[in-house]
Amino acid sequence: MHELSIAVSLVELAVERAAGIGDVRVDAVHVRLGALSGVVEEALRFSFDLAAGGTPVDGARLVVERVPVVVFCAACGAERVLAEPLRFRCPVCGAPAGDLVRGREIELTALEVDGHAAADR
Amino acid sequence: MPPRIVEVRRSVLAKNDALAARLRARFADAGVCVVSLVSSPGAGKTALLGETLRRLGDRTRAAALVGDLATDNDAVRLRASGAPVRQITTGTVCHLDAAMVERALEGWNLASFELLFIENVGNLVCPASYDLGEDLRVVLLSVTEGEDKPVKYPVIFHGADLALITKADLAEACGYNEALARRELGAVRPGLEVLRLSAKSGEGLPTWMARLDAALAEKRARRNAPAAPA
Numbered sequence: 001m002h003e004l005s006i007a008v009s010l011v012e013l014a015v016e017r018a019a020g021i022g023d024v025r026v027d028a029v030h031v032r033l034g035a036l037s038g039v040v041e042e043a044l045r046f047s048f049d050l051a052a053g054g055t056p057v058d059g060a061r062l063v064v065e066r067v068p069v070v071v072f073c074a075a076c077g078a079e080r081v082l083a084e085p086l087r088f089r090c091p092v093c094g095a096p097a098g099d100l101v102r103g104r105e106i107e108l109t110a111l112e113v114d115g116h117a118a119a120d121r
Numbered sequence: 122m123p124p125r126i127v128e129v130r131r132s133v134l135a136k137n138d139a140l141a142a143r144l145r146a147r148f149a150d151a152g153v154c155v156v157s158l159v160s161s162p163g164a165g166k167t168a169l170l171g172e173t174l175r176r177l178g179d180r181t182r183a184a185a186l187v188g189d190l191a192t193d194n195d196a197v198r199l200r201a202s203g204a205p206v207r208q209i210t211t212g213t214v215c216h217l218d219a220a221m222v223e224r225a226l227e228g229w230n231l232a233s234f235e236l237l238f239i240e241n242v243g244n245l246v247c248p249a250s251y252d253l254g255e256d257l258r259v260v261l262l263s264v265t266e267g268e269d270k271p272v273k274y275p276v277i278f279h280g281a282d283l284a285l286i287t288k289a290d291l292a293e294a295c296g297y298n299e300a301l302a303r304r305e306l307g308a309v310r311p312g313l314e315v316l317r318l319s320a321k322s323g324e325g326l327p328t329w330m331a332r333l334d335a336a337l338a339e340k341r342a343r344r345n346a347p348a349a350p351a
Contacts, residue, residue, distance in 0.1 A: 002216050002247035010133045017129050027124055031133070038249040038276040086275040087308040096311030100279075104132045106250065114124040 002099035006039055006106060007047035013108050014057045028061040029108065035069045035084060036103035063112075070102030124216035135191060137152060139253055144254030154340040155239065156333065157253055160261035161270075161278060162243030166285040167195045168320040169261065169329075174183035174202035181337070183236040186225050188217045200206055205229070209340035233298055235337055245270070249277040257336050263288040264295050268302040275309040282314070283332070289319040 009029065017073045018026050029048070033039055041064050048062045069082040073090035079101050080090050132138065148155050153341040158166045162324060169183060184205040190348045196208035209217060209225045216306065231237070239255060241248045260281035262270055264286060271278040278284065284306050287298065305314050316332065318325030 002214075004249070005214065005218070005247075006133055007215075009136065011129060013129075013133060013135075017127075017131075021127055026163045030126075036276055038246060046307060053168050061298060085272055085280075087272065088279070088306065088311050096307070098279075098311035108129045108133055110129055112124055113127055 001043055001047075003039055003043035003070040004047040006065035007033040007044060007051040010044075010108060011051040011055055011057055014060075014111060015055050017108070018111055018113065020055055021092055021111070021113055022116050026057045026060045027114055028063050028112035029057060030063045030065065030110040030112070032065045032107040032109050034067045034103040034105040035082075036086065036100070037089065037106045039106055041066070042045045062069040062111075064077050065109070067102055067105050069094065071097040074099065086117055126293075132346060134250060134252075136296040137219050140223060140245070140329040141252035142225060144219055147231065148237070148251045148256070149340075149344060151234070151346050152341065153234045154257070154333075155237045155253075155255040156259060156336065156349045157239040157241060157255040158259050159241045159245070159248045159281070160243060160263070160287075161245045163267065164243070164261040165320055166240050166243065166261055166264040167198060168326040169285070169318070170238055171199050171202060171289060171331070172320040172323075172326065172335070173238070174199060174204045174286060176326065181235050181334075182233060183238065184229070184234045184248050185240065186222060187240040188219075188221070188242045189213075194294045195240070205234075207247065211242060215242055216251055217241050217245050217253060220253045222253050223291050230248070230290045236333065240247065245274040245277050246275065249280050256340055258284050259283045259285060261285045261287050262302065263297075264292040266295040268298050269305050271302075271305040278313075280308060281310065284310075286312055286313045286317040287320065287330070289324050291319075313332050 014029050045062055052058050070079050073080050075093050075095035088098045160166050186207050186209055188209040190211055193208040196206045198207040207225050209221050258281050303315055306315055316328055318329050
């Protein structure tokens with residue numbers, strides 16, 4: 001379960017960014033998780049609360065946007081969304097398609113904040 | 122003032138990725154080809170690495186880092202080959218990251234090695250997220266495991282550069298369906314190069330050793346070639 005390591009990195013990043021915004025309270029942390037990220041959402045949620053404890057993002061909600069795996073099918077010349085369990089084959093024409101476009105993301109996308117931004121003061 | 126959303130858009134693994142990029146640049150400067158081994162526990166990473174180091178002997182200067190949660194048993198086993206070996210004990214952490222690799226390399230003159238192996242903690246899930254700066258990521262799948270493991274653990278198999286079917290000497294006893302295993306490997310990583318070998322019987326090892334030589338030659342060629350235009 002490496003979600004705890006991921007959660008610690010996520011909290012560090014969120015704290016760093018929040019400090020850069022100003023004197024704000026972080027209400028929510030938005031992340032994007034790819035289906036090929038290797039991160040389990042439930043385990044990340046559990047770990048996030050632990051990692052956030054005692055930090056400026058303590059109590060913030062974790063909002064997860066799941067991203068499916070998208071590959072480029074050379075035969076069709078188009079991007080295709082893969083269903084799980086993952087098999088890297090074009091769902092339309094059946095050709096092998098290993099060219100990953102999206103799906104590995106473990107990304108902090110946004111912070112929902114309340115308070116005064118540095119620029120407001 | 123109402124709550125508002127501030128866009129960030131930054132990879133949570135950005136720090137590890139930056140560190141891995143720094144390691145990759147150091148490895149390139151030193152001219153050392155770095156091969157990492159990942160698999161479930163007990164798939165034969167240490168046995169293969171031990172036999173590989175023994176066969177490399179004096180002909181190629183090799184070193185190894187081995188990761189485990191606890192004990193330096195693997196490092197002790199591998200030192201019998203005569204190659205420099207360091208253990209990375211991760212405690213409770215289920216994978217290696219670039220910072221652990223960087224720390225473990227302290228004091229080693231990388232330029233004195235041609236090949237550096239990094240044996241990850243036995244785990245098919247967690248190591249997949251962490252770039253270690255390696256040139257070649259090798260995933261091992263033993264014949265005593267299910268042929269469908271690649272589809273069950275697609276992240277690690279999709280991220281591999283080469284797959285090794287290990288313990289080939291046990292294939293018959295296990296009723297191993299190699300064609301199915303190869304099909305499943307291809308399903309998660311179309312075109313993935315697959316070798317079959319046994320560290321015990323020696324089957325397939327000449328091909329594996331030749332593959333390492335090729336990786337090393339490729340690394341040297343890149344080093345000697347003028348920098349490619351960006």
